[in-house]
Amino acid sequence: MPPCIYEFLLKECCEATRNELVQKIVQILERQNDPETTSMFTFLSDPDPVAVRRILSSPFKRAENHGSLDRICILALSANKARMVVRDYEEPPVWKVKNQIRQFFDAQQIVGAPKPASIYSLAACMYHDGRKEMQKEDVQDWMNWAIYGKRLSGRIIAKMVKRIQARGGMAWIHAAAIKSWLISQKKEEWTVDLDQARVTPAYLCGRLFAVLEAVPYEAVKGNETIASRFYAAASSTPRTIFGLLMRNSKWHLSKISKENKGYEVRYQQRIQLITGQLKEFPAVLDLQGQAEFALGYYHERQDIYKKKENMPADAANVSDLNKTVVEGE
Template sequence: MSALAALVRAYDRMAARGEVPPFGYSRTEVGFCVVLDTDGAPAFPPIDLREGTGKRRTGKIFNLPTPLVQRTSGISSNFLWDKSAYSLGITAGSGKRTADEHEHFKSFHQRLLAGTQDPGLATFLRFLETWTPERFNVLGWQEDIKDANIVFALKDEYHERLLHQREAAHSIWMDLYTREQASEAQCLLTGEVGRVARSHPPIKGVWGAQSSGAFIVSFNATAFTSYGHDTAPISEASAFAYTSVLNRFLDRGSGHRLQVGDASTMFWAEATEQAAADAAEQIFASLLAVNENTESKKVGALLEKIAQGRPVSDLKPELPPGVRFHVLGLAPNAARLSVRFYIEDDFDVIATRYLRHLQRLRIEPPPHEPSPSLWRYLIETAVLRKSENIAPNLGGDWLRAILADTHYPLTLLSSVIMRLRVDHDVNALRVSLLKSILIKNFAMEAPVALDPDFTDKGYLLGRLFAVYEHIQEAALGRNVNATIRDKYYGAAAAQPRKVFALLGSGAGNHLSKIGKQRPGHRVNLEKAIGAIMDMMDPGDDPFPTSLSDKSQALFTLGYYHQRNEFFRKSDSADAAAVSETAP
């Protein structure tokens, strides 16, 4: 099933629960309601529908007749609602064409509502005939009304319904919305014969896209036909359905979206039992740190078991069965949207893949944050740890690889290594990323904690570098202007031959100083160096000219493990700890 077809199916389920607007309507933020008396005059100052306090006040969401066209430079009115420039003829801006916009709003409704017998619509016509923009100041209405979206209601029923919610208004609107002549064809998404949509509603809320909305499917020339046939015959109902669902998922706080790099990612579930689908969405949201409150106990228990090293296969029975799960990633591309990835599978399959990913990230000692989000890991790859510096495609490619169970993008490996060369900050997040790449892409059994029997040269060199650093600290203290990590980490990891002879010479001087004060400590540190060197392949150069990215990742892993093994002990027991863990 394609992503759009799955979204159409989701619309049917969500519409039954009232979560998406009906055909021909869209969720729109409204600031004020103008209440009309029977003579068409405003009964009292407009009702402020906004919620919140101060500058953070936001309008109330209503299902309003969807705009007939996406306004850019032209003038086009909405049905029974619009921003103040159209509906009242006032604006906070320069208002060069406000008079034309308001006149269009009047003539548009006078043409549509001419001869109506509905008392509410007749009252609205009287309002249009008598209202002038100058009355705004005469009535002393508040300035916040300017440029807000305005709806209308009758005085006797504004608590119950708005003008556009009257049956007569709905009938007129649906006749207008479907009036445009369109060919009929078999819908590409549903297989049903219906009127082909000439244009699709805009999709709003995709990070980086135009605020007015962008499109997955769009046409701007008659060339996009094949022998007179539509190249993408999608019915009006299907076009409305998939865009309505996407706009709902992209809403703030919808619980169905997360941002991974430049990919706005949405997820949803379908199941015979709605409770199972809801549970799957909540678990997925919690796993990816979208909402820390949903299913927190259940997810916390799963993560705790992974932290304890339990196999993911043992956790599978705890996931809701019989749920089909969908994950869609969209990224901006000028006025259009590109589908970065679309994954559809059984929920237990997708969740198991993600849990295995978390298992690959296990490191000792773990990050300070109990369950870091994908974004938290991604900013470790960015210059200055700023989200805008994350490589454009990296987040989406990484999430797709996790959920599809494919190799991680190698740009993730190179990005982490580059940041380590520049800032030398070897932290748990970066090390766990490197470890997960080694396991997934290179099929290695990378150790979670210090492994004294792991003989990979990159890992051993990282451990040796950590011992040299510890020797420097033991001799000079930790308040050194520039440690060997500050000076040599990047070079040692990339080109060991250039650096390790110098580090060994410096360690000899530092050991002499340590020996004068703590001769036993010096002996244990020398044994630690010897034990690591003894594990090197005697027939191979212990300090190669260069290390591959894979070996540099192992260098970082070995350094992190050995370094933190020292931290686990007190200064008096550091050397003993190294002696015990080294073979």
């Protein structure tokens, strides 16, 4: 039986990189058709939420997957003027590819995410305008992580951190990308939502910044948050800015107390809980630390407003703040 060839073409990526063509040709051996494998490659570019949930919830059985199909040949090509250039060629076992794609979607799971993220979305979120600024190496890095499980490069997190600092906050897609990067380093697992057991200084600083951002917003009901002014400094050199933010929060907490004592107590409890675990503010955070800061910031914000949305008197203001920094692109 002649082998059947499936073409996996990231059209969006090709448009984003203009004349650079990035395509994957998947050649299935030993079997005419394997719908599960084919569909898994297809929704890397257009993930179907139902299909992703099914993959994440289904038990992985190496013997079963390996028995139905042996290997797939993955050929990566790019355009060089009038010629096609072979960029990469692999023959991984099917069970490994399936398992890695499952890990790709599992790693990006984050509280507040409305849908699974595609490779293109994860690569594009590092830029103000992904279609104009994205480089082919960005897509290749995410593709290698999604299919082969190769560690995402430091270049990815450097661009991500720079983008978040420039916009003064982060959307869910940034949190999904950062969590994926951290997991790809194969150092430890990361939770989908707030991790009370994680007490690294960088993560705690991110959580504290989220609380200190919420306090003045609650007090003055403004449209601008401190993230737009102080996120870059807080996430890179915490010691230089947190003292000022802590002092300013006292006035805002006093104002909140006059209007709603319950809110003031809850914010105080969060601040005391975090600072009680934080021995001192780090002088400098490296890229790993800045990634942890960002995830702590995102996790804490989501936890604050998940609980406050159950309080009708403040629901509208909470929703506005969440859209201001976290949900907006």
